[in-house]
Amino acid sequence: MKYNPEITKARYDEYGDKEWDRLEKDRLGDLLYHVHLDILKRYISSSDHVIELGAGAGRFTKDIANISKSLVTSDLSPVQIEINKRKMEELGLADKVQDFKVLDITNLEGIADTTYDVAVCIGGPINYLFDKEENAINEMLRVLKPQGRLILGSMSLVGALMYYLDGVLYEKGKFGIDATEWLFTTGMQDEEHYPVENKHYVHMMTSKELDALFQGKPVKILEKSSAGLFMHSQEETLSKAKQDNEFWELLIRKELQFTKLPGTLDCGMNIIYVIEKL
Numbered sequence: 302m303k304y305n306p307e308i309t310k311a312r313y314d315e316y317g318d319k320e321w322d323r324l325e326k327d328r329l330g331d332l333l334y335h336v337h338l339d340i341l342k343r344y345i346s347s348s349d350h351v352i353e354l355g356a357g358a359g360r361f362t363k364d365i366a367n368i369s370k371s372l373v374t375s376d377l378s379p380v381q382i383e384i385n386k387r388k389m390e391e392l393g394l395a396d397k398v399q400d401f402k403v404l405d406i407t408n409l410e411g412i413a414d415t416t417y418d419v420a421v422c423i424g425g426p427i428n429y430l431f432d433k434e435e436n437a438i439n440e441m442l443r444v445l446k447p448q449g450r451l452i453l454g455s456m457s458l459v460g461a462l463m464y465y466l467d468g469v470l471y472e473k474g475k476f477g478i479d480a481t482e483w484l485f486t487t488g489m490q491d492e493e494h495y496p497v498e499n500k501h502y503v504h505m506m507t508s509k510e511l512d513a514l515f516q517g518k519p520v521k522i523l524e525k526s527s528a529g530l531f532m533h534s535q536e537e538t539l540s541k542a543k544q545d546n547e548f549w550e551l552l553i554r555k556e557l558q559f560t561k562l563p564g565t566l567d568c569g570m571n572i573i574y575v576i577e578k579l
C-alpha cells in the first residue's frame with residue numbers, strides 16, 4: 302500500500318478530543334505514558350530547542366514544553382493541532398510553545414536543515430507511512446543539528462499480535478489465513494491485504510525493521526526500549542494493582558527497568574529508539 306495522508310488525516314480529524322484521553326483511559330495508557338515520559342526527561346534538557354512531530358492532542362506536548370528551552374509542536378491533522386493549542390491554553394502553557402504547525406513528517410519543507418537539538422516523534426506517526434518511512438527518517442534527521450537526538454516511537458508488531466490475538470483470530474474468519482499470514486509476516490494492516498473496516502491502515506514494526514531504517518545512516522543508536530510490557534497482565538489485574546499505591550509504584554519502576562532489557566524490546570505495545578545524529 303502506498304502512503305495516503307488523506308486517510309490518516311481524516312481519521313485523526315474525526316478522532317478529535319478522544320486523542321487527549323488515549324493515555325488516560327486505561328492502565329496500558331499509564332504504562333506507555335510513564336515509559337515515554339522517562340525517556341523524554343532523560344534526553345531533553347532545559348537548553349534544548351525541540352520539535353514535536355505527530356503530537357496529536359498534546360499529551361506529551363505539555364511535558365516537553367516544561368522541560369525544554371523552546372518547543373514547536375506539529376501534527377498532520379489540523380483538528381489535532383487545534384485541540385493541542387486549546388489544551389496548552391487551558392493548562393497555561395501556550396506561551397511555552399513557540400508555534401503549533403500542521404506538518405507531514407514525510408516532507409518537512411519550510412524547516413531549515415540543522416535547526417533543532419531534539420525531534421520527538423512518538424506514539425506511532427511512523428506507522429502510517431508505508432513506502433514513505435525512509436523519507437520521514439531522512440527529514441527528521443535533516444532538521445536536527447549534529448549531535449541532535451531523534452526520539453522515535455513505533456507500534457510493535459509482536460507485542461500487538463500477542464495482546465490482540467483474540468481479535469486477530471476473529472478477523473481470520475473474515476479475511477482468511479493468507480491475509481492473517483500477511484499480517485504476521487509483514488506487520489501491514491493495509492487496504493489490499495488486510496482491509497479493516499475502520500480503515501486503520503498501519504505498518505506495525507519489529508525492532509529488526511527499525512534497525513534497517515537507520516542502517517547506513519550517519520547515526521548512533523543511544524537507547525532502545527519497549528513500552529507497555531505489563532499490558533500482558535491485562536487491564537483488570539492492572540486496575541487492581543493501581544489501587545495498591547506501593548505495588549503500583551514498584552510496578553512502574555520495574556516497567557521502566559524491564560523495558561530496557563534486550564529480550565523484551567519487541568514485546569510491548571511500542572518500541573522506542575533514541576538516535577543521535579552524527
Ligand SMILES: C[S@@+](CC[C@H](N)C(=O)[O-])C[C@H]1O[C@@H](n2cnc3c(N)ncnc32)[C@H](O)[C@@H]1O
Nearest residue numbers: 313355356357376377378405406423424426429
Ligand atoms: C496515536 S497519535 C500519537 C500522538 C502523540 N504523539 C502521543 O504519543 O500521544 C498519532 C498521531 O500521529 C499523527 N500523524 C500520523 N501520520 C502523520 C504524518 N505523516 N505526519 C505528521 N503526523 C502524523 C496523527 O495525526 C496523530 O495525531
